[in-house]
Amino acid sequence: MFESAEIGHSIDKAAFDAEEPILREALLEAQYELRAQARFPVIVLINGVEGAGKGETVKLLNEWMDPRLIQVSTFDQQTDEELARPPTWRYWRQLPPKGRMGIFFGNWYSQMLHARVDKRIDDAQLDQAIDRTQNLERMLCDEGALVFKFWFHLSKQQMKDRLKALRDDPLHSWRISPLDWQQSKTYDRYIRHGERILRRTSRDYAPWYVVEGADKYYRSLMVGRILLEGLQAALALRERPVRQPHAAPLAASLDNLHLLQSLDLSQRLDKEQYQEQLISEQARLSRLLRDKRMRKHALLAVFEGNDAAGKGGAIRRVAAALDPRQYRIVPIGAPTEEERAQPYLWRFWRHIPARGHFTIFDRSWYGRVLVERVEGFCPPADWLRAYGEINDFEEQLSDAGVVLVKFWLSIDRDTQLARFQEREATPFKRFKITEDDWRNRDKWDQYSDAVGDMVDRTSTEIAPWTLVEANDKRFARVKILRTINEALEAAFARD
Amino acid sequence: MFESAEIGHSIDKAAFDAEEPILREALLEAQYELRAQARFPVIVLINGVEGAGKGETVKLLNEWMDPRLIQVSTFDQQTDEELARPPTWRYWRQLPPKGRMGIFFGNWYSQMLHARVDKRIDDAQLDQAIDRTQNLERMLCDEGALVFKFWFHLSKQQMKDRLKALRDDPLHSWRISPLDWQQSKTYDRYIRHGERILRRTSRDYAPWYVVEGADKYYRSLMVGRILLEGLQAALALRERPVRQPHAAPLAASLDNLHLLQSLDLSQRLDKEQYQEQLISEQARLSRLLRDKRMRKHALLAVFEGNDAAGKGGAIRRVAAALDPRQYRIVPIGAPTEEERAQPYLWRFWRHIPARGHFTIFDRSWYGRVLVERVEGFCPPADWLRAYGEINDFEEQLSDAGVVLVKFWLSIDRDTQLARFQEREATPFKRFKITEDDWRNRDKWDQYSDAVGDMVDRTSTEIAPWTLVEANDKRFARVKILRTINEALEAAFARD
Numbered sequence: 001m002f003e004s005a006e007i008g009h010s011i012d013k014a015a016f017d018a019e020e021p022i023l024r025e026a027l028l029e030a031q032y033e034l035r036a037q038a039r040f041p042v043i044v045l046i047n048g049v050e051g052a053g054k055g056e057t058v059k060l061l062n063e064w065m066d067p068r069l070i071q072v073s074t075f076d077q078q079t080d081e082e083l084a085r086p087p088t089w090r091y092w093r094q095l096p097p098k099g100r101m102g103i104f105f106g107n108w109y110s111q112m113l114h115a116r117v118d119k120r121i122d123d124a125q126l127d128q129a130i131d132r133t134q135n136l137e138r139m140l141c142d143e144g145a146l147v148f149k150f151w152f153h154l155s156k157q158q159m160k161d162r163l164k165a166l167r168d169d170p171l172h173s174w175r176i177s178p179l180d181w182q183q184s185k186t187y188d189r190y191i192r193h194g195e196r197i198l199r200r201t202s203r204d205y206a207p208w209y210v211v212e213g214a215d216k217y218y219r220s221l222m223v224g225r226i227l228l229e230g231l232q233a234a235l236a237l238r239e240r241p242v243r244q245p246h247a248a249p250l251a252a253s254l255d256n257l258h259l260l261q262s263l264d265l266s267q268r269l270d271k272e273q274y275q276e277q278l279i280s281e282q283a284r285l286s287r288l289l290r291d292k293r294m295r296k297h298a299l300l301a302v303f304e305g306n307d308a309a310g311k312g313g314a315i316r317r318v319a320a321a322l323d324p325r326q327y328r329i330v331p332i333g334a335p336t337e338e339e340r341a342q343p344y345l346w347r348f349w350r351h352i353p354a355r356g357h358f359t360i361f362d363r364s365w366y367g368r369v370l371v372e373r374v375e376g377f378c379p380p381a382d383w384l385r386a387y388g389e390i391n392d393f394e395e396q397l398s399d400a401g402v403v404l405v406k407f408w409l410s411i412d413r414d415t416q417l418a419r420f421q422e423r424e425a426t427p428f429k430r431f432k433i434t435e436d437d438w439r440n441r442d443k444w445d446q447y448s449d450a451v452g453d454m455v456d457r458t459s460t461e462i463a464p465w466t467l468v469e470a471n472d473k474r475f476a477r478v479k480i481l482r483t484i485n486e487a488l489e490a491a492f493a494r495d
Numbered sequence: 496m497f498e499s500a501e502i503g504h505s506i507d508k509a510a511f512d513a514e515e516p517i518l519r520e521a522l523l524e525a526q527y528e529l530r531a532q533a534r535f536p537v538i539v540l541i542n543g544v545e546g547a548g549k550g551e552t553v554k555l556l557n558e559w560m561d562p563r564l565i566q567v568s569t570f571d572q573q574t575d576e577e578l579a580r581p582p583t584w585r586y587w588r589q590l591p592p593k594g595r596m597g598i599f600f601g602n603w604y605s606q607m608l609h610a611r612v613d614k615r616i617d618d619a620q621l622d623q624a625i626d627r628t629q630n631l632e633r634m635l636c637d638e639g640a641l642v643f644k645f646w647f648h649l650s651k652q653q654m655k656d657r658l659k660a661l662r663d664d665p666l667h668s669w670r671i672s673p674l675d676w677q678q679s680k681t682y683d684r685y686i687r688h689g690e691r692i693l694r695r696t697s698r699d700y701a702p703w704y705v706v707e708g709a710d711k712y713y714r715s716l717m718v719g720r721i722l723l724e725g726l727q728a729a730l731a732l733r734e735r736p737v738r739q740p741h742a743a744p745l746a747a748s749l750d751n752l753h754l755l756q757s758l759d760l761s762q763r764l765d766k767e768q769y770q771e772q773l774i775s776e777q778a779r780l781s782r783l784l785r786d787k788r789m790r791k792h793a794l795l796a797v798f799e800g801n802d803a804a805g806k807g808g809a810i811r812r813v814a815a816a817l818d819p820r821q822y823r824i825v826p827i828g829a830p831t832e833e834e835r836a837q838p839y840l841w842r843f844w845r846h847i848p849a850r851g852h853f854t855i856f857d858r859s860w861y862g863r864v865l866v867e868r869v870e871g872f873c874p875p876a877d878w879l880r881a882y883g884e885i886n887d888f889e890e891q892l893s894d895a896g897v898v899l900v901k902f903w904l905s906i907d908r909d910t911q912l913a914r915f916q917e918r919e920a921t922p923f924k925r926f927k928i929t930e931d932d933w934r935n936r937d938k939w940d941q942y943s944d945a946v947g948d949m950v951d952r953t954s955t956e957i958a959p960w961t962l963v964e965a966n967d968k969r970f971a972r973v974k975i976l977r978t979i980n981e982a983l984e985a986a987f988a989r990d
Contacts, residue, residue: 061819068807323550
């Protein structure tokens with residue numbers, strides 16, 4: 001994999017001087033076109049051997065291009081806010097918006113590679129990390145991002161020579177850290193594991209570019225040209241390439257029996273049972289959230305459901321159990337401008353609770369496979385891939401100790417009609433009912449299909465869906481509280 | 496000040512039960528109207544004696560109203576990301592957007608009060624903290640925010656009784672922390688210093704409401720009614736009240752001599768001098784940023800100037816001195832939707848560098864008194880108050896160790912014309928010139944006035960303006976780098 005990057009590529013200064021101004025101007029043009037189109041972000045990952053010119057090349061790119069449109073991010077020490085959340089959170093918060101370029105030093109590849117070289121993880125764990133990375137990159141690319149992955153390479157001898165040269169140069173000796181010297185000792189392991197990573201993560205949509213780093217003219221022109229050609233091609237496309245989904249449609253049941261029809265919506269609680277059970281479940285939740293074991297976890301509850309199924313009321317009964325400092329409610333409506341400039345999961349990542357905290361999503365990332373699917377707000381290819389992306393996302397949450405509970409509040413059509421009419425008749429409830437609600441109601445069957453597919457594809461052991469029979473609000477509220485409590489207790493028991 | 500909150504106010508349960516549902520419905524209505532208008536945020540500050548029902552009242556408000564539109568924030572331990580920035584940063588990042596309500600527990604008042612009670616600060620320092628707070632609140636109100644400040648009160652005896660009652664109640668004993676008991680010992684000091692704070696910060700635009708906390712019905716209804724009446728009045732206003740600025744206009748010089756005219760724009764550097772000085776200043780900057788003393792500081796450079804004065808080129812020469820991991824460039828254009836929902840300084844606060852870091856603003860908060868003033872994007876009252884707000888803002892940065900350098904790049908009209916024409920003639924520079932640039936050029940004199948006023952009112956010892964003679968780009972670039980270096984060295988020398 002690295003052979004052709006150890007053969008001593010070089011370019012003479014004259015050739016470089018002749019090409020540089022042309023390349024530079026073209027890169028600038030491409031960069032402004034990128035900003036003008038504002039259709040996709042560019043993500044540049046910088047990896048490779050120490051001393052192979054990673055820093056210098058990024059510096060040069062910033063000189064060649066307009067640095068105001070480039071965000072360079074490093075990921076060294078995690079801050080305590082980052083440590084309290086899933087590991088990927090720190091990358092999500094640094095993603096460049098559409099029209100911009102983000103250069104990631106010390107990204108997910110260096111984290112896993114260093115962990116493997118230092119023997120903090122074994123091969124199997126490295127492969128797990130690789131898998132997660134592939135999911136992330138595929139998602140970014142499917143969302144339109146243009147990803148460049150550079151590996152700056154030096155042979156062992158080249159690396160030693162380079163470090164020595166740097167050490168002996170008073171202007172640059174500060175650049176070498178003890179870590180760099182250490183790498184010259186672990187070089188073989190570094191390359192072996194690096195190759196495994198590159199081999200497994202080079203994909204058509206996000207290939208690796210291995211650049212020999214010994215000659216600065218050569219490596220600079222190589223990187224510049226690769227960026228330029230990639231940018232120009234993507235800018236010329238004009239349309240975001242959409243991966244072809246599987247040819248077969250989502251399977252509809254042959255007997256026309258749907259999951260939601262199997263619910264017994266007649267389940268009820270009388271007032272007395274309700275009061276008693278509600279208070280006892282609320283006290284239980286309050287106790288669990290104050291439990292010491294909660295420090296290792298976060299709690300995340302997702303509320304979805306038919307219009308007028310009682311999401312708001314249920315959320316209030318959950319909140320009523322708690323001190324308002326203990327939870328945060330995130331209502332999900334139309335995305336803001338800054339959110340539209342990012343992959344669709346970005347707006348949820350920004351609200352992921354830190355350990356010890358509880359966040360309630362009033363509607364959620366499932367909008368992608370519900371309203372966006374049914375209303376045609378995104379093409380089928382986009383919502384079809386969302387099931388897998390959501391499962392990946394939720395696995396990351398779960399791995400980080402987030403206890404995830406997801407509720408679909410289900411009512412039947414008659415109940416919905418009665419509630420709509422009641423809302424229209426009650427002054428302070430009128431805000432709750434809009435034209436949209438009536439329109440959605442006409443698409444009842446389509447929504448039922450979407451819910452069925454959603455549950456089939458995203459109800460997992462780590463993040464199961466709880467279908468809530470919500471014709472009776474009391475029954476629903478108690479079931480929701482109890483489900484949250486049981487999920488927390490199960491998580492504590494597993495610790 | 497607290498006398499009438501110690502006389503044993505109470506309301507019987509029947510009266511409470513009669514009023515609660517009406518109040519509740521009205522609060523909900525007001526809350527939805529607030530969201531619908533989305534004209535201003537509501538900020539509720541919760542302070543007062545322990546055991547006086549602060550937590551319970553906020554909990555009740557969340558039950559009465561729609562908790563999805565309320566953000567409750569606590570400010571206990573600072574995270575390391577917060578510790579690396581000016582103290583106010585943590586409040587700015589939690590500000591509710593227009594249309595929402597934010598409830599701040601443990602806000603700026605509790606910080607300063609506890610500090611004074613624990614004798615970490617003296618009276619003079621308390622007064623300084625009070626001053627800063629007044630500036631902050633006045634700014635928030637001038638930006639349209641509706642601020643409620645509640646002090647929940649108990650007499651010393653009431654407080655002791657309350658703590659005992661809580662301790663003896665198994666359901667609530669967990670609520671009392673050792674800190675609460677401590678407060679019963681420091682009660683007198685707490686009240687004395689609390690009174691000083693309330694006295695000095697109760698203002699027409701943000702008055703204090705002292706609520707006796709002993710009786711839960713009384714305090715709940717009081718707080719609910721105050722909120723409701725304040726909300727209804729503000730919602731009915733329809734127009735943001737604008738403070739009347741001083742009657743006299745900004746003084747124009749009688750002799751028509753302007754600051755910018757006094758610059759000697761003929762200063763030049765020849766190519767050789769330039770190369771030599773540029774490289775030496777770049778090396779100096781690179782060294783300074785790696786200096787250990789930099790860990791206590793952050794560096795923030797603001798670039799403003801005439802169109803085509805060479806801001807971009809100058810920024811690139813500064814960046815060229817550095818590793819791209821050491822700086823971040825923030826280009827300021829039109830505000831995004833999320834930024835428009837906040838006070839105008841919010842979009843700059845979010846990019847304030849952490850200690851050890853360097854941020855370059857390509858245009859800045861001075862847009863308020865430049866383009867927004869000249870183009871009439873905001874009423875005179877708004878930009879007139881901005882001078883003071885900006886000085887307050889910069890003082891906070893400076894107090895936190897941020898080294899602030901501000902550049903106005905000045906060219907004459909002929910030079911600008913020549914550069915505009917050159918830009919139009921050069922393919923990869925055409926993006927740099929727009930209709931707007933030509934229009935701005937017609938307002939040359941108005942911009943000159945605005946720059947003069949800006950420098951007169953915001954060039955301070957802690958954050959001086961550097962006027963840069965920029966007809967010669969080489970001269971300008973070197974002067975800028977040298978100024979940054981000198982500012983850093985001066986800051987290090989003061990440590």
